[in-house]
Amino acid sequence: MRVNQVAAGCCLLLVPNLATARIDRKHIVSSFNIIRTNLIDNETTPLQVGNGNFAFNVDSTGMQTFLPFNTLSSWAWHNDSLPSNGELPSDYHGVPRETYGRQVYYDLPDASLKQATQWLISNPNRINLGRIGLTYKGATISSSQITQPKQVLDLWNGIIISTFQIHGKDVKVTTQGDFDEDAVVFKIESNLVKSHDLGVELDFPYPPIHTTAYKYEVFAGVYDFPLNHTTSVTAKNDKAGTASIKHQLQETSYFANLRWPAQSALELTRNEPEGSKSTTAHRYTLKPSSKMSSSISFTAHFSPDRRTPPLPSTVQKRNKLEWNRYWQEGGFVDFTASSNPNATELQRRIVTSQYHVRVNSAAKDQSPQESGLMNNGWYGKFHMEMVIWHNAHWATWGKQKYFDNIFPGLYERLLPSSLARAKSMGWEGARWPKMTDPIYGINSPGDINGVLLWQQPHPMYLAQLAYQASPTRNTLERWDRVLTETANYIASYAGLNASTGKYDLGPPSYGVTENTPPNSTRNLAYEIAYWRYGLDAAREWKRKLGQRIPDRWTHVAANLAPPPQAGGLYAVYDGLNSSWWNDTKLTGDPRSLIMLQGILPDTAAVDPKIALATADKVAQVWTDDKIRGWGRPVLAINSARIGNPERAMYHLTAYDYWRFDDAGFAIRGGDGGTPAPFIPGNAGFLYALAYVVGGWAGSKGDAPGVPKNGGWIVKHEGLRRAL
Template sequence: MRVNQVAAGYCLLLAPSLAVARIDSELPSDYHGVPRETYGRQVFYDALPDPNLKQATQWLIGNPNRINLGRIGLTYKGATVSSSQITQPKQVLDLWNGIITSTFRINGKDVKVITQGDFEEDAVVFRVESDLLKRGDLGVELDFPYPPIHTTAYKYEVFAGVYDFPLNHTTSIGTNSKGSSASIKHQLQETSYFANLRWPGQTALELSRNDPGGSNSTTAHRYTLKPVSRKSSSIIFTAQFSPDQRNPSPPSIIQARNKLEWNKYWQEGGFVDVTASSNPNATELQRRIVTSQYHVRVNSAAKGQSPQESGLMNNGWYGKFHMEMVIWHNAHWATWGKQKYFDNIFPELYERLLPSSLARAKAMGWQGARWPKMTDPIYGINSPGDINGVLLWQQPHALYLANLAYQASPTRKTLQRWDRVVTETADYMASYAGLNASTGKYDLGPPSYGVTENTPPNSTRNLAYEIAYWSYGLDAAREWKRKLGQRVPDKWTHVAANLALPPQVDGLYAVYDGLNSSWWNDTKLNGDPRSLIMLQGILPDTPAVNPMIALATADKVAQVWTDDKIRGWGRPVLAINSARIGNPSRAMYHLTAYDYWKFDDAGFAIRGGDGGTPPPFMPGNAGFLYAVAYVVGGWSGSKGDAPGVPKGQGWIVKHEGLLKAL
């Protein structure tokens, strides 16, 4: 379970859960994958939608899923406070101490809500101050929604819960001492948990249910927490969510350690300061640097799992995280010198997914571990989707991340800790590549999807970035074995030496094999050619990539991939590539293209594009941080201070504690 602080004293919590959705005529166990011809044989892909099992397929896409554990807000005269009742709203985030202070007026009376999260428990402390408490008019409301049925209508689930099925779940008061604690049990078929409450004994609170049990009203699972007496104009309480009923930490304990942990976070690792710059873009750049560090700490500093695309704010993409995005979510921890957050996630995430990934590869006729695309950290199911079954570029990520870990701690312990993951990853990559009898080279696909997911999967062969990444990965795995003093498997060496090269057309790299020069005029492909600039920058040096051809390709991409087309994590890619190819002015332009790359008032990156995905977009913030560290701290082989920052444009950059990127 994880806690997320949000506006005006509300608290939204999400956690992995088994499904509560039902399907009528099909069972998930009926789904066995969909066949695709691969290197001359039929392979059943476990993550392609089955048109003959639409219900079962959709169930597997949406489940298991994260659920909204509870909403905590305010009531006025017995009714939920609405936005129309609130005037003069103001909210201030104390970044240094991790405190959100919300002030507003209800019926002309001042209300202040102070919110602090906890790093040790899944808990939040709220302090509410208002004379309305003395009148008995103001109370705290706890409400427990039901997970929406995860159909395609809820792919981008901003609201994270519905109130339409009150009889499908139950809530009940577990304890209510009227002294210092209470709890609410929430039961959703197989899933149950407790909302445990605690407050100081000198300000007794009372928990009551708004509607009787068994109500079919949309308010059936609402509860009110109010002072027993009207002597005080303030209340404070802890709200903790747990699989079991327990007494959470007192508010004062959480408040104290919350500040200490936030202070410690800001003092550890790296920092970048551009406030001495005369460039007019400096102030906004500094704001984005600081707020992004706050948001990744709240939304992304997990244990054993990578964040979902929208962090803890909502359930976009059914609330599941994407394996191809783990670098964009987490590589910044390493380059910003906050390695402990990186190590809290890796390699445990891969170790959790290893049994299911080994089984997946074996069932498909390959060796090693075939990592999923869109999944959950508990069961490792590869959720079906048109792209999910044949996406390639998540496979070498483990090798890239292992090298980041080794760069931060170049010890035998690091080598041994990652060795199983490295080995199984490379075993799969060498096994998956298919020998082309005509060329004598090893191909990747078809079927295959690449970074930009915009090519015909059943005929796409040898995507440029994926081929180069495969080459880098196999080389990295072989070097890993050498450092351990272990034998390098012959298969790895043979495939690496005979892997097809990234395709070229007229002296430039092409997205995949078989294209001619006209592809540069194909709007479907030139609308997002980021994979070609990833060959130099995101991808460390590899013999598979000719740096001069990559440079010429990057310049061509700069001509066709115009500002109006760039979205998501495209800007960090462009900034990193521009720095790498020796164009710092272009690198800084992409980091400060504020007219196109929007961050909202809270500092959340906005994905842009089709507008179908819910904000925020955490790879935007995390990718931005990775790009800033790359531009300022440099990369393997870079020379001088801040090699990606242009000289003579009013930039004065001070930094400390950054590590070079790969």
């Protein structure tokens, strides 16, 4: 372990008696347990248990009693009914735009096929697997019936403990997830259980037709269409303590598999007969079959098929063990010895973010949607341009198994559709989608989605992180096809400009900040630099494998147009003069220029001196009130890399502007319109911390992004350098 002690007025000091001391991770993590003593409302982020592929979101009761929060997974998706006007998704073929002298069909909204376009945007959509809450004397409990609430999320053990009273009677609910399976376990303790006044209800919603009104769903699913779907108890074994409920939604079906200890028998009943038209038509009640005990426990397991889930005791034991193991493995950062007044909140964000990414960002072969497994934003689909911000932290925090669980499997899954997309547009290789799903890999039509560029070289960046962690031939071979087809597309897409002899990117094109005129934007500075980095990385990959490097890759790399400049500084795109710094639309979010010497590793396309001067100019015009989303992490990374640790730490601790809520979820802010959380904020924050504390390729000294004054003292262990 390396220890960096930085205190006001002193120089860098390695402290011998701390150099071999391990960080007391359990003490630090536990000191930031999330505690709530008020009833939450529908604008509060719920606490969660889960495993990355599955999450159960709870209200103040530790269940979904008075707020219908979601039970979401990486695998449960659904298609709405086809458009009512007879349009078919297959009628949609894109919208033409002139590109390098020819007509190319892009995934843009088609005004002549509005309903078909909307269907493709919103389908498939992620579904809510069901609601599980408490009942009192056979009726759903309202918030007005609950008093003296207290809820604690024990982060070290992954346990939510909720205590409250119902009509003056104590109730305690313990909620745990499972790392191995998509399951949640409840233990409910109260004399109201013994008197049969307290029970459990399960309810299954139906997805609405996803118009633009349902672009964001805090509560996914509705209960207004009971005849559009069916539920039934398909298996029940009272002696074994098991039951399964099948939910059929047109082409989608799955099971809620239940299990309880056989010696503590429960009874599952359907509240209404099949075929009921009531909004409660798909509601079930689970209650003790006798009045012998004041507690009940059961496992609710969700799966595409019927299974016998593990006993509650099995999940309860291994959940704690797995969470303990998670906190003990990989990297850790400790600012608790700092005298700086910002240190405690910084540490809270570090700890809670690590919990939230484990629950929301550790799916198999899949990146999370921006609101994780809490609610549906953009119909539950994930954004391919955000995969680095969501997932690169796994590598730099020494938790490589989570990174490898996602990559390159995500790209391999999307490769067939991406090859077909590029071919249909007249290019070679794989054109990766922007907003998509893991089932069909369709690029959802959209003004931005159709022409965004910066997601294309991401595989090269991610492959380098994988190789840095495991520099073996196996890594090279595993990523080779993905990188080959990515580079084939990058080289093929660039268009030769006959007047300059250089290869251009666009128009049409949209860049990182999505605030330039797409039909006239050529040679975005960051995208040009990233294209060059991608081709260079792909060529080096082939060298390591001992394979021939395609001539076109080398030719295009050497002849790409340079990142545009104006007045000795980088400009967002080609054709701008120095007056663009007065254009508030562009200066409202100039993060792409920060990224030239921020997240982007050193590349021949970027002049470090010009990039430094540009970063200093951006610092003058991109003021605190304009920075949102993942702007702070990229500013912190850039600041550290240009040798300004004070600015780096400022951006990480700009709490008045960059808000994390009481549970430690990042809030997007700005004009996004998306409900909290903003998971790239948490994941990007961790990635920036890794740069600032762990360093990057070519950085010198320990914790190069931490100021040597200001009362900062940092210990860290298990981090890996960023690229």
